[in-house]
Amino acid sequence: MRSVRLPRDYRIGAVLVTEGDHRLLGIFTARDAVHRVLSEGKSAARTKPAEVMTHDPTTMPPGRTAIEALRLMDDGRYRHVPVVDGDKVVGIVSRFDFSGIELDRLDEETGLWERI
Numbered sequence: 701m702r703s704v705r706l707p708r709d710y711r712i713g714a715v716l717v718t719e720g721d722h723r724l725l726g727i728f729t730a731r732d733a734v735h736r737v738l739s740e741g742k743s744a745a746r747t748k749p750a751e752v753m754t755h756d757p758t759t760m761p762p763g764r765t766a767i768e769a770l771r772l773m774d775d776g777r778y779r780h781v782p783v784v785d786g787d788k789v790v791g792i793v794s795r796f797d798f799s800g801i802e803l804d805r806l807d808e809e810t811g812l813w814e815r816i
Contacts, residue, residue: 726753
């Protein structure tokens with residue numbers, strides 16, 4: 701499959717690019733599709749995710765709390781963070797995986813920091 705079709709076909713916002721042993725090489729997001737494929741005039745049908753992915757993305761280990769994941773995404777302006785245990789990908793979290801309670805807490809914390 702090629703870059704722009706992956707998110708569309710699977711109705712997802714990010715694709716993890718790994719090696720055979722589940723070692724993370726990068727992440728390909730809808731943002732990458734727009735900025736590194738479409739806006740550069742590359743062929744969406746022929747461009748492979750590995751050619752335009754974000755290399756060495758920020759990751760988090762399993763066992764982190766929802767608010768820790770949301771802080772990481774908020775600080776880095778990411779919508780997706782791969783979950784990596786050692787060198788092995790075990791999952792991915794998306795900002796949209798969280799309910800209003802976690803998002804409300806993040807907004808509350810952000811508001812506190814802005815007032816300090």
